[in-house]
Amino acid sequence: MLGNSIGDMVKCWEAMNNNLRLQLENIRASFQKSFYEVEHAHISPFYGYLRGSVSRAALRRIAEELLRVDYIGANRQICDCTLRTSYRLPCACELGRYTLGGIPIPIDVVHVHWRKLTMEVELEVGADDGSEVDMTCAMDELWKRFRSLDVIGKRALKSRVCELAYPTMTPLCPPPEKLKTKGGVKKKGKKPAEYDVYRDPSYHEYVDKASQSSQRQSQPSQTSKKLKLSKKQPQFIFQFPNHIRSYIKDVVNVESDEVRESLMIESFGSQPPEKWLTLPDMGYLIANLYNVVLVCLGNPCMTFFPMTSSHSPNVSIYCIDFVNHNHWVQVNMKEGFSLPPVTLDLRKFRSHTTITWMLGFTGRLQHWQLLTLVLA
Structure with a gap:
């Protein structure tokens, strides 16, 4: 110009x-x-x-x-x-x-x-007589049109009006009865190898399961009392957070002699605590080397995802905890247990490959946050 x-x-x-x-x-x-x-x-x-x-x-x-x-x-x-x-x-x-x-x-x-989705200037106080925002004539015409339509037209017009009146509602309705899906997992806890239909439960399924378990816990029975007094309960159960104890199947412990032997290195003798396995320093090393999801259920609780591979639904999840302040134990968990949050290092050095792990386990990560918020 x-x-x-x-x-x-x-x-x-x-x-x-x-x-x-x-x-x-x-x-x-x-x-x-x-x-x-x-x-x-x-x-x-x-x-x-x-x-x-x-x-x-x-x-x-x-x-x-x-x-x-x-x-x-x-x-x-x-x-x-x-x-x-x-x-x-x-x-x-x-x-x-x-x-x-x-x-x-x-x-x-x-x-x-x-x-502000308009270029018009707001009217001064008292300058508006109400004619610009009056919808009386428009509503009358809308009613006339509604009465003149047939049943199909009335349904279509009503759905359009409901979209304006209830913006957060959806016209979709749940099925009247639960449908039987073909090819689903028949037995709980068993997942066939290379089973592509199996999926991680959604966040809402976790919430429903948590509410059902809380209702069962609020009504203790004689059976639950017997389970609490049973000798099959792991001896380290009280060293785990309260909200995950119900998901623990068993704890694989080692004898004291095996612990001592694991700390002995030939020509170097027994190793001090500063040379033991420590987290989070060794967490990502284990996850990347063996391509597994490593979960620490101690204090603090944290999850380590592999940083060199993308998400896989058939990945192995290994849970460990440092008990009695002297050794690690393997914790076998039930299917679908919640996952603790990831570490700050993963958030800082994350990549597109790492994000796929967090997206794949979103339901479990959010379920852990929900449980901690409820307990807090």
Whole structure:
């Protein structure tokens, strides 16, 4: 426009005016898209209060931040809250709390800047007579149209109105009775090799299972009392967190002589405690060398995923704990037990390959957070 000195002020003014009009139309078009167009990533009822009321740019930032919830959860200390401090949008720890609570994102947590989807100036107090926001005529016409339609048309119109009135609801309904899936796992706890139908239970299944177990624990029976007094209970059971004791099958202990022999190295003698296996220093070394998921159930509890391979549903999970302050034991857990959080090193040096492990075990990681929040 101003690339050369040819022309006069009138032509330059017209060119600037045309550019401003073009930008204004683009902004208005983006507002209309935010009103009526819904991207596939925002179809979930989790965004129900935000669709049509918040700009799509804000929804995209929230969707990207939601991916961090898989390995941050609701921990405010780990979340740097950059999105909240820089853009006034909910950050990962806030989204994690909404996810655990099963509630949609409230619109009040989004700054008013992202909710302004119009170029019009707000009217002064007392200047509005109510005619611009009056919906009486529109509602009357809507009722007339509803009465004039047949049954199919009434259902279609009602579904459209319900989408506006109940943005967080979904028209999908659960089946009236539980369906028998073909080819499912027949026996609990047994998973055939190379069985591609088997999957990790979802987060909601973990919550249902936890609520059922809590109800059973609230009504103790004679059988449960006998189990508590049984000699088959592992002798180290009280050295584990309370919320995972029900998932422990047994503890593989070693004799004291075997512990002493393991600490003896030829020509070097017995090794001091500073040369024993320590976590988290050796955790990722074991996970990467043997391509397994290593879980420490001691203090602190932590999970070590392999950092050199991608997620596999048939991976072996080994649980260990440091008992009596002198040796490690192997802990055999029941199928589907919850996993403790990952270490800070994994969050700092994670890669796309490592994230696949956290995504594959999202349900178990979130279940652990749910149990710790309930106990807290």
